[in-house]
Amino acid sequence: MKRLIILALIAIAFTNCKRTETPVVEGSETTEVEDTYSKDNYTKKEVMIEMRDGIKLHTTIYSPKDTSKAYPILLKRTPYSCRPYGEDKFSKKVGPNKYLMEEGNIMVYQDVRGRWNSEGVYDNMRAFIPNKTGNQTDEASDTYDTIEWLINNVDNNNGNVGTYGISYPGFYATYSVLSGHPALKASSPQACIGDFYFDDFIHNGAFLLSYWRATSVFGYMKDTPTKEAWYEFPDIGTEDQYQFFLDAGPLSNLDTYYDEDNVFYEQIKTHPNYDEFWQSRGIIQHLKDIKPATLIVGGLFDAEDLYGPFNTYSSIEENSDNFNSVVFGPWSHGDWARTKERQVIGNIHFGDNLSDYFQKDIETPFFNHFLKGDASENVDLPEAHMFDTGKKEWASFDTWPPENTTKESYFMQPYERLTQQANRRIATSDFVSDPKKPVPYTEDIKVVFTPRKFMTDDQRFAARRPDVLVFETEILENDITLAGDILAKLNVSTTGTAADWIVKVIDVYPSDMETPDDNEDVQDHLKLSNYHLMVRSETMRGRFRNSMSTPEPFVPNQKTAVNIELQDVFHTFKKGHKIQVQVQSTFFPYIDANPQTYVDNIFQAKEEDFKTQTHKVYNDSSIEFTVLK
Template identity: 75%
Template sequence: MMKDGYIVVYQDVRGRWMSEGTYDNMRAYIPNKTGDQFDEASDTYDTIDWLVKNVPNNNGNVGTWGISYPGFYATYSLLDAHPALKASSPQACIGDFYFDDFHHNGAYLLSYWRATSVFGYEKTKPTNEAWYDFPDLGTEDQYQFFLDAGPLSNLDEYYKEDNVFWQQLKEHPDYDEFWQRRGIIQHLKNIKPVVMVVGGLFDAEDLYGPFETYEKIEENSNNYNTVVFGPWSHGDWARTKKRQAIGNVYFGDDISVNYQQDIETKFFEHFLKGDGNGKPKLPEAYMFDSGSLEWKEYTEWPPKNTAKKTFWLQNDQRLNDRAEKSYTFEEFVSDPKKPVPYTEDIKMVFTPRKFMTDDQRFAARRPDVLVFETPVLSEDMTLAGDIMAKLKVATTGTDADWVVKVIDVFPPDAQNTEETQDHLKMSNYHMMVRSEVLRGRYRNSFSKPEAFVPNKKTDVTIKLQDVHHTFKKGHKIQVQVQSTWFPYIDINPQTFVKNIFYAKEGDFSKQTHKVFNDSSIEVMVLQK
């Protein structure tokens, strides 16, 4: 960007790196500030105001950009925006910490536990060197480490009271005022600057944020607002690798570079250096199809020409688009001491990424994973939009997690690529297309947890984030349902306790879960 004549400014937020002040993780927005009140919006306003008045040779047009946490701050810049702020591109942006990064629908993402070091320790002075340390775990086997560690309360030995964020996670397991105030999605109204939201279809960290940011701005503002989603993991589009792949799945060459040159550059060129009028000849929604491996342009997202289709989770492992007149159930035993792995890769990671397209055959072979599958498709079927899992369940316990995965089963003649791992073949590959978890106690309210009544049939609805994927002719659609996903998420005791962060060994118990055959998966199918 500097070669193209942009003036690039990078600023640390209060209390981080070279900035003074006190750090507040996901600082809450304050509408109608008075006196000396401040938030990230007012800090951004003040920064822009100083820059346009003091930096030589600027043209008075300012843009904001950021990925992940900086993406959250880019979104924040849109609130009470400075008149000079013309364009913003929040990318992989956190929208709400209860649904991004460290939580998914009330379940704690144990796989992000090591990242607590980065956000939990306060520094004493401005610095350009890391002031935090990662705990020495003595192993690279993440599954075994967390299994041996047992309840979350046993992890206190690694993070003491000086880790502020760990204490906050422990004290606020529910979606209470602490988390609600830190969410930014609800404040995205009457946005004036133009916006381009960017995300990765396989972002394990921040998938909720980009979709919700685009959707809420679209609903509540009259500005120019566009969205881009490609076949990327977290922030992958900022890199320049030749072959774009996630795990074993190859999507094409030069996808990120082409995006940078043909989409991102055009956006900022038009609104910061051009006349800024009208639209920069970019689509409203530019979405990569992760099944057909091609970009598609839409005038809105989700596309207009979609129709809802329902698949029923029927006995004998059938996924059927016709409901049955009578219903039975499938059942499995969920044992906290033998949780279903979220991946075959045992490596300890800072945050997981590659598993989002993992082969799910290893899970399908387990007795505590239910599998439902369509016949071989006779024609292509493109899903474009969100997925709703409407489960009818029962448990012998008083709490349970529910995990739903939507999977593309490749045909026997599928060809390997150079990304295919040695122990795998793409023949009959079970590619995870979308997945999500709901902590069952939050089935009716994320703020007011409630126990299950043992053996009582209960509705559990899970929203899976949007997809844009073509299940091709000759493939099959598969749905897996399970109750553990370890150590991506922590283990539910399956006995209702007030706060799982304080659960003890004796609270964990083996339970039997039922999924009734009137459970369904609702998808949005693109019409031809």
């Protein structure tokens, strides 16, 4: 079996953060303070905290050296390790951001059950048990037991606890609000996983092949606490990810790289539908009657976790009466925790000091108000603070989506037209989909562990392919601002019995748009003239068009409705731009290739199952936008 041992770099690659030896916030590296700041101003202690069932979890505690006052506790529970281990080894930065570190808080990190230096058995997205009895445990009970120990055993704490985390640690932050501990006053789940069937590894039933290697991080189990990585990572032997997966063929051929020891990949392969296994692990449905204040944070160009933060916020908002706020900026996964001045995604520069602004003016006041101030008073933070990725400016709203919106539909017409009037005569736009020549999700060749840049990539390369349908408005005479969800209502048919459907919403820049003279952010082979900025995309594995739990084949050549929900956007298409929609059936190797012949489990499909088919999109297909008035 082709494998390469990965040590600390696995966690680096998966979270795209610099985690060589420090338990810093995902994606963050502090340059504003000296490397010795935490060591000069904090003491460090490592303890094993015993849970109610006897399992002990490794916990690292950084306490301010200034003991003249009491401090709140900020807790991050993580599967990515509490490194650096050893009470004489310090992280360069502790806590969610430098401001909270410099003003003084008790910063706590914990290896979750079954990971790194903690005891116990790990379980991906461990199911929440609402009514635990006896010594039953879940991540909520582990959080409760941890908080209980901390407030009773850590000196100079003020009795208030906050939780936070990005990505998987964001999931544990969400989980913490279900603990019921009275000392937990505030939580900030950020890029938080809400359901692994819709975040990270699977999107609407389609397997994200680009995350296939990442299953190593979560799939290999360990028997005892360890300070060294124990999992393995497949060596694909090439820089060309597209060609590697194309040559590999059916997913079943990838089994030569993993065996049943990769527990998570086995779970993915054996549970292709949204069955009880996945449903029980979702956290969204449990977010009711939440008491701690919550600040949900996400990136509008986060390729990994858009479903989680949007649905975490909306579920709490609908089912609880706590302070619940949401922030989305022009960030990829975890960018808001970084300190880079220029905020750039792919080829697009959105502004400067946007992450520092969030850390200083939103995140820090949130935790200070609920952990240090008088939480009974109103906090000076908006309900929803969103970044318009078209105008490149912040806006605040009393609700999200905003109240002053309306639904507007645009129809996909022949001759590549996107109009608000549908032609009454039935017509189709047709294309041939060959799973052996799939549409790339990016022009780039370099292998990346988990792709992110493509979220703002120029889509001209795809628009010029015959297997990608293009629908485009006339040049806009006025600004149009989308503020909320997008629903693609496709009416389609196929000559086969299975198909994927991918919809992309694109901002077409004017032909006279100038590229900066220094070309600092734009790839050398591109110009911003006529740039096709991808604003949002989503896929639907067609077999799940009516039910994520009960797949069904297409009837060949029969007109069929396929609805695709695209995650929220906040984007202004400016006057002089055009709105474009692209429809295709492959997005490779971001998602795996559909054989286009129905099989019960695509992970077991054979070479002969992959067939070229002709797909049709009918002219009564539409895309419904949430438009700000």
